[in-house]
Each structure stands twice: as structure tokens, then as C-alpha cells.
Amino acid sequence: MxxxxxxxxxxxxxxxxxxxxxxxxxxxxxxxxxxxxxxxxxxxxxxxxxxxxxxxxxxxxxxxxxxxxxxxxxxxxxxxxxxxxxxxxxxxxxxxxxxxxxxxxxxxxxxxxxxxxxxxxxxxxxxxxxxxxxxxxxxxxxxxxxxxxxxxxxxxxxxxxxxxxxxxxxxxxxxxxxxxxxxxxxxxxxxxxxxxxxxxxxxxxxxxxxxxxxxxxxxxxxxxxxxxxxxxxxxxxxxxxxxxxxxxxxxxxxxxxxxxxxxxxxxxxxxxxxxxxxxxxxxxxxxxxxxxxxxxxxxxxxxxxxxxxxxxxxxxxxxxxxxxxxxxxxxxxxxxxQESGHTTHGPRRLDGRGPVELALEGVSFRYESAERTDLAERDEDEVAASVGVPDRPLAVDGVDLRIAPGRTVALVGPTGSGKSTLAAITTRLLETTAGTVRYDGVDLTELAAGEVSRAAALVPQGTFLFDDTVRGNITLGEQIDDDAVERALRLAQAWDFVDRLPHGLDTEVGERGASLSGGQRQRLALARAVVREPRLLVLDDATSAVDPSVELAILHGLQERSGGSTVLLVAYRLSTIALADEVVHLEGGRVVDRGTHAELLGRDASYAHLVTAYARQAEERAERAEASA
CATH class of the missing domain: 1.20.1560.10 (ABC transporter type 1, transmembrane domain)
Structure with a gap:
């Protein structure tokens, strides 16, 4: 033929x-x-x-x-x-x-x-x-x-x-x-x-x-x-x-x-x-x-x-x-x-109220081919290092971390160190390649559907707002009264500018919140998380676009909030890091050191070099300006 x-x-x-x-x-x-x-x-x-x-x-x-x-x-x-x-x-x-x-x-x-x-x-x-x-x-x-x-x-x-x-x-x-x-x-x-x-x-x-x-x-x-x-x-x-x-x-x-x-x-x-x-x-x-x-x-x-x-x-x-x-x-x-990669759930529910105890045991994560993350725009290098490479390294490698209820812990590290990936893992937006994440001793995979989102809230740096009112963006359609919305906005240092908007809570913010500044959008996103009174609050550099003084007021408010939350924050500013009860220093997806900010400054040279970089740059600019004058 x-x-x-x-x-x-x-x-x-x-x-x-x-x-x-x-x-x-x-x-x-x-x-x-x-x-x-x-x-x-x-x-x-x-x-x-x-x-x-x-x-x-x-x-x-x-x-x-x-x-x-x-x-x-x-x-x-x-x-x-x-x-x-x-x-x-x-x-x-x-x-x-x-x-x-x-x-x-x-x-x-x-x-x-x-x-x-x-x-x-x-x-x-x-x-x-x-x-x-x-x-x-x-x-x-x-x-x-x-x-x-x-x-x-x-x-x-x-x-x-x-x-x-x-x-x-x-x-x-x-x-x-x-x-x-x-x-x-x-x-x-x-x-x-x-x-x-x-x-x-x-x-x-x-x-x-x-x-x-x-x-x-x-x-x-x-x-x-x-x-x-x-x-x-x-x-x-x-x-x-x-x-x-x-x-x-x-x-x-x-x-x-x-x-x-x-x-x-x-x-x-x-x-x-x-x-x-x-x-x-x-x-x-x-x-x-x-x-x-x-x-x-x-x-x-x-x-x-x-x-x-x-x-x-x-x-x-x-x-x-x-x-x-x-x-x-x-x-x-x-x-x-026919995709079978569904998130699996168990029958268990979380008991009790108040801040959760967060535990990570041998947690590792590797991005699959062609994956990309938009959880934090600044971590593009982190994704590039793990996408499209035949032997992709682990973005998070064997992390053991236990955070007591009500504590505020800062994740600090250079770009590509796995901070945003770890933040997503703790809220089960990413499934671990190995290891276990627990809330109050319960493996997240054993929790019933909806339990993680009821207990935890992630506020990413890349804020998304719907083409809706301020109220709609805070409540997301849930039955939450205006008093609770106002308290959340005040804690997020957003009430003053919302109150000045033409229609207050009923003001349309436009597509992706186009009518608001970056800092205002971040504060609304924070209020959206806080209004649900999460037991675990994960802030992935969520206040980077607001003034340092406003950021400090927000963090103090979170610490003083009735009932409180366990707070895990990805931080860059020295003032933010100093407020944390404990700092975890990450490099290459691994925990290099952990302790208070003062302790790490004294014993971890790479940590000290990293967190004081902005201060050194400011001093150098001032010296150059003085010399030229």
C-alpha cells in the first residue's frame, strides 16, 4: 500500500x-x-x-x-x-x-x-x-x-x-x-x-x-x-x-x-x-x-x-x-x-477559640514545571529558580517551626528564600511536597472543607479589590454588620479615609480598587481579613505600601485586639521586624536561625547585614549629599 x-x-x-x-x-x-x-x-x-x-x-x-x-x-x-x-x-x-x-x-x-x-x-x-x-x-x-x-x-x-x-x-x-x-x-x-x-x-x-x-x-x-x-x-x-x-x-x-x-x-x-x-x-x-x-x-x-x-x-x-x-x-x-488534583479534606473540625498553635514539621515544597506564583510580586526570583529546571531545587526545604498561640513571628530573608511560599503553605493555598502543617495539633489535611479558611486569613502584598463598594469588599457578601466593619477598618487605620469618601462604605472603588492608592487598598485588604477575627493571621508584606507610622499603628492594634490572633508576617522594614516576638531567618528555603531581633543581630551576621541594608543605604546617601555640598 x-x-x-x-x-x-x-x-x-x-x-x-x-x-x-x-x-x-x-x-x-x-x-x-x-x-x-x-x-x-x-x-x-x-x-x-x-x-x-x-x-x-x-x-x-x-x-x-x-x-x-x-x-x-x-x-x-x-x-x-x-x-x-x-x-x-x-x-x-x-x-x-x-x-x-x-x-x-x-x-x-x-x-x-x-x-x-x-x-x-x-x-x-x-x-x-x-x-x-x-x-x-x-x-x-x-x-x-x-x-x-x-x-x-x-x-x-x-x-x-x-x-x-x-x-x-x-x-x-x-x-x-x-x-x-x-x-x-x-x-x-x-x-x-x-x-x-x-x-x-x-x-x-x-x-x-x-x-x-x-x-x-x-x-x-x-x-x-x-x-x-x-x-x-x-x-x-x-x-x-x-x-x-x-x-x-x-x-x-x-x-x-x-x-x-x-x-x-x-x-x-x-x-x-x-x-x-x-x-x-x-x-x-x-x-x-x-x-x-x-x-x-x-x-x-x-x-x-x-x-x-x-x-x-x-x-x-x-x-x-x-x-x-x-x-x-x-x-x-x-x-x-477530569483533573484529579483536588484538595483533600477530612472530617475533623477545630475546637476552641482564640489564637491557634501553628506547627510545621519537616515541611518541604517544590514548584512543578510551568508553575508560577503571584502571591508576592517581589518573589519572582524564587519562582524562576524552581520553574522549568530539570532538577528544580526545593523552594522550602525541611522547615520545622512551632509558634505558640498569640505570638507574632516575623519571617525575614532575602528574595527567593521561600518566605511567600511558606506563608501560602501555612494557609493551605499550597500543598506541601513533604512534611505536615498543624493547627492546634491537627493536621490540615484532616480538617473538613472550609475549616482552614475559617481559622486563618492571608493578606498578600498584591492586593485585589473587586469592582464593588467598600462594604462589599470587606464583607464579600457575608452577613457582617457595619459596626464590625467599622472596627476592622479602624484597626487597619482605614476608617479615616473611608469616612471621607463620597458615600462612605457605599462608595464604589472601581475595578481592582483603581480609585484608591496602593496603601489604601492594602488597608482595606487587611480589614477584610481582620473583620473575620481569624485565629491565625498571615501578613505577606501586607503593609509595604503604607507609611511606617501607619504600619506601626496597625501592628500595635493587632497585638491589642480582643481575643487576638497568632500572627505570622513576612517583613522587610526594621521597625516591623522589631515588633515581632520572634524572628525566623530564612535562606535558600531553610531556617538559618531564629530568636528575638536583638539576639539575631548579635549572632547572625547575614541577618544583621540584611536588615540593616536600608539604614546603611540611607546613611551613605546622606554622606554623599553632605560631601557634595
Whole structure:
């Protein structure tokens, strides 16, 4: 067997596999909504019978009313009423069928799509943060929107294709009853239509598949560019992003042009075949009328049926054209739904109130390939060191740490030392590669769903605010009274500026809090965590954008808060570090030393060099300024 023959055989097998896969998907959809789908098919059947019945009505009207009227040279009112009444009745039935088919077909399609979108978005919520790090937001949006829609769009033409089978059978019976010879003449167009549709599908399948994949790529690039609007504007990267977006949209344009060119080539052919068949039927019918084998009305009826019955074949072509998109989109969605990396939970719940005891025992963590973290923008080096490297080092390596209830502990270390990773691990946003994290002696993996988020709160440096009111951003939809919101805002040193806003707590802050400064956004994020009275509060450099005096007031307020919290903070400022009960010095993902700030200054040279760097730089600048003066 030659290479060309082998390639053709493989292509045919691939097309058959696509069709079988699509039929299984369609079968699942029918089982989900059997009643509504059946009503859509019934509507299509009514449409098909009425459409084929139009040929009979036209033939009957022509034979019993039009031809006698032409012969008599006049037409009376009653005859006109019969003609219009017969045609109007068929048109009314056709309209009812079209409405039923489209309404119930749309209910099936959009109903299943809505259910699938809910399944996809719920899966997004169940999947761990590490999975989200590996998948761009644009891709996730494409999965939940474009891919879900493409998967189930086939249910729009499908009821029509099934219903018009009745039209095909009804029409063939009519032609056989009128004149079997003319039926055979007319049926010559159907093999031609099927061949044309087969060629069309072979050409269209790879083109439609490519176009669907490129739609997802466009969504990913567009979302990323919009999310990075601040970086793009500030770095003058508009032209680069424009070129990047133009490149991927250009590929999509070419793919869509290829789809349109193929469709534009085959549509006229598919349209022309039944028209040519109608001309052949009229020519043959004229001869049979001359021989007395048929009447003119019967020729009109057969010719009309030939034109009408080409529609079912085209309807199946539309369905076949959707099958590749259905399969490609379904597989993209299923890859999300079949992900098994869910966060596991146990049955246990935390007892007691007040600050928790936090314990880390032999905790290690390694980032997987293509993972990235946005927990702290400054720790990009930390991620770069562990992504895309064959033997990636541990971002956190064998950390043992125990924090007594109510204590404030500062994590200090250079960029890439694992501080932000450790902060995320303590709130179970990242799962440990090895080791155990415990609250009050209970392993986090044994806690019931929601227990960790009820007990602990993380405030990252990269603050996110919703396009909502101040109150909405603090409560996040929970039933929290305004007095509690005000207390949290006062503790976060945010009440003064919130009270001065145009509508106070009801002021809209804009997308990502665009109407507020960086420090104001950080304070709102802190209030959002504090209002829930967490037993463990993790601050990942969460006050870096506020004035030092404000930061000190916030930290003093946290220490004095009734009930209190165990506080773990990632800190850089010397004033912040000095407030901690204990300092943990990290380097290379490991604990180098721990103790009070004063103790570490006296015995840990690298720690002293790190925390006094800012002070040394300030002194050097002052000396240079004095010398130049």
C-alpha cells in the first residue's frame, strides 16, 4: 500500500473516530434532557411534514382549482378562498413546527451549556492554587465560555436534521405515488449531494478544529494583555502587545478565511445540485405530460418535492460540520473536569477559640514545571529558580517551626528564600511536597472543607479589590454588620479615609480598587481579613505600601485586639521586624536561625547585614549629599 493510500486510510479512521466520539457526546446530551429534546424533534417533524405537505397542497390546488380557473378564463371568490386557505394552513403548521424546533432546541443547548459552565467553574474552585498557576486565566475563560458553547451548539441543527428525516420519507412516498419513474429521475441528485457533503466534511474538519483552537489562544492573549494593562502602559509595551495580539488574531483570521473559502466553494455546488435536478425533472416531466403519462400538476408537485427534499441532506451536512468543533471543544472542557488534583479534606473540625498553635514539621515544597506564583510580586526570583529546571531545587526545604498561640513571628530573608511560599503553605493555598502543617495539633489535611479558611486569613502584598463598594469588599457578601466593619477598618487605620469618601462604605472603588492608592487598598485588604477575627493571621508584606507610622499603628492594634490572633508576617522594614516576638531567618528555603531581633543581630551576621541594608543605604546617601555640598 502506497504512502498516499495509507495517509488516506488514517484520515478516514480519524474522521470515523471523530464522528463516533461526537455521537457519544450527543447521546449524553439527549439523556440529560430527553423530554425537551423530544419536543424539539417533534417540532422539527411537524415542520418536515408541513414542508413536504406543501408540495401536495400546491399539486392539489393546481389540479383542482388553478388549472380549471385557467381553462375557464376566470376565478371566483370561493375558489380563491380555497387556494389561499389551503396554502395558509400549511404555512401555519410550518410556522408552529419552526417555533417548536427552535425554542426547545435552544432550551436543550443553553440548558446543557449552563449546566456545564457551572460544572467547570465549580471545578475551578475545587482545584488547588498550584493547578491555577499552570493555566492562564484566558484559557480558563475560554474553557468555560467558548468551548462549552462550541460543545453543545450541535443541538441547534440536530433536532432539525432528525425531524426532516420524516420530511424525506414523506416526500419520497409522495413522489412514488405520483410517478415512480419521475421519482427515480429526481433521486439522481441525492448521491451527488451526499458525495459533495462528504468531500465538504473532509475539507472542513481540520479547518474547523484549527479555528476553534485559535479562538482559545486569542482569548488567552487578550485576557493577559488586559490584566497587564498597568505594565503595558508604564513600560511602553503597547506596540509589542499589539503585535502579539495581531499575530494570533491574524492566524485566527486566516483560519476563518480558510473555513469561509471552503464553505463558499461548496455551498453553491450543494445549492446548484437540487436546482439542476429540478430542471431535469421538468424536462422529463414535459415529455411525460406530452405522452399523457402525467398531468402538469403532478410535474409541478414532483419538481417542488425535489427542491424541498434537498434540504434534509443539507441539514445533515450542517450537523456533520459541527461534529469536529464539538469533539475538540468537549475534550478541552473534559481535561478540566477530569483533573484529579483536588484538595483533600477530612472530617475533623477545630475546637476552641482564640489564637491557634501553628506547627510545621519537616515541611518541604517544590514548584512543578510551568508553575508560577503571584502571591508576592517581589518573589519572582524564587519562582524562576524552581520553574522549568530539570532538577528544580526545593523552594522550602525541611522547615520545622512551632509558634505558640498569640505570638507574632516575623519571617525575614532575602528574595527567593521561600518566605511567600511558606506563608501560602501555612494557609493551605499550597500543598506541601513533604512534611505536615498543624493547627492546634491537627493536621490540615484532616480538617473538613472550609475549616482552614475559617481559622486563618492571608493578606498578600498584591492586593485585589473587586469592582464593588467598600462594604462589599470587606464583607464579600457575608452577613457582617457595619459596626464590625467599622472596627476592622479602624484597626487597619482605614476608617479615616473611608469616612471621607463620597458615600462612605457605599462608595464604589472601581475595578481592582483603581480609585484608591496602593496603601489604601492594602488597608482595606487587611480589614477584610481582620473583620473575620481569624485565629491565625498571615501578613505577606501586607503593609509595604503604607507609611511606617501607619504600619506601626496597625501592628500595635493587632497585638491589642480582643481575643487576638497568632500572627505570622513576612517583613522587610526594621521597625516591623522589631515588633515581632520572634524572628525566623530564612535562606535558600531553610531556617538559618531564629530568636528575638536583638539576639539575631548579635549572632547572625547575614541577618544583621540584611536588615540593616536600608539604614546603611540611607546613611551613605546622606554622606554623599553632605560631601557634595
Amino acid at each position: 502506497g504512502e498516499v493510500a495509507v495517509e488516506q486510510q488514517l484520515r478516514r479512521r480519524g474522521q470515523l473516530a471523530t464522528i463516533l466520539r461526537a455521537l457519544r457526546i450527543i447521546g449524553w446530551g439527549v439523556r440529560v434532557t430527553p423530554g425537551t429534546f423530544a419536543l424539539a424533534v417533534v417540532g422539527s417533524v411537524v415542520f418536515g411534514v408541513a414542508t413536504a405537505g406543501m408540495a401536495w397542497a400546491v399539486g392539489w390546488v393546481t389540479e383542482h382549482h388553478v388549472t380549471p380557473a385557467v381553462t375557464a378564463g376566470e376565478v371566483d371568490g370561493s375558489r380563491l378562498a380555497i387556494i389561499f386557505g389551503a396554502i395558509a394552513a400549511v404555512v401555519a403548521a410550518t410556522t408552529v413546527g419552526v417555533l417548536g424546533r427552535r425554542i426547545f432546541g435552544a432550551m436543550v443547548m443553553y440548558g446543557i451549556a449552563a449546566d456545564y459552565r457551572r460544572r467547570v467553574t465549580r471545578q475551578y474552585l475545587r482545584l488547588p492554587l498550584t493547578w491555577h498557576h499552570r493555566h492562564p486565566s484566558g484559557q480558563l475563560l475560554s474553557n468555560a465560555n467558548a468551548d462549552v458553547e462550541a460543545t453543545w451548539f450541535v443541538f441547534m441543527p440536530l433536532p432539525m436534521a432528525l425531524g426532516v428525516l420524516v420530511m424525506l420519507a414523506f416526500g419520497l412516498v409522495q413522489m412514488a405515488l405520483v410517478d415512480p419513474v419521475m421519482m427515480l429521475v429526481g433521486l439522481t441528485c441525492f448521491p451527488l449531494l451526499m458525495i459533495a457533503n462528504g468531500v465538504y466534511q473532509r475539507r472542513m474538519t481540520p479547518l474547523a478544529t484549527t479555528a476553534q483552537q485559535l479562538r482559545a489562544e486569542v482569548s488567552e492573549v487578550a485576557h493577559e494583555s488586559l490584566e497587564a494593562a498597568l505594565v503595558v502602559k508604564s513600560m511602553g509595551a503597547e506596540e509589542r502587545e499589539t503585535r502579539r495580539f495581531a499575530e494570533v488574531t491574524g492566524r485566527l483570521r486566516q483560519a476563518n478565511i480558510a473555513v469561509g473559502r471552503t464553505r463558499g466553494t461548496f455551498d453553491p455546488v450543494i445549492e446548484a445540485i437540487p436546482q439542476l435536478a429540478t430542471l431535469v425533472v421538468l424536462a422529463a416531466g414535459t415529455a411525460r405530460v406530452g405522452s399523457g403519462a402525467m398531468t402538469p400538476a403532478e410535474v409541478v408537485q414532483v419538481a417542488y418535492l425535489i427542491a424541498v427534499l434537498a434540504f434534509p441532506v443539507r441539514a445533515f451536512g450542517w450537523v456533520l460540520g459541527e461534529l469536529p468543533r464539538t469533539v475538540v471543544a468537549y475534550e478541552r472542557v473534559e481535561r478540566v473536569l
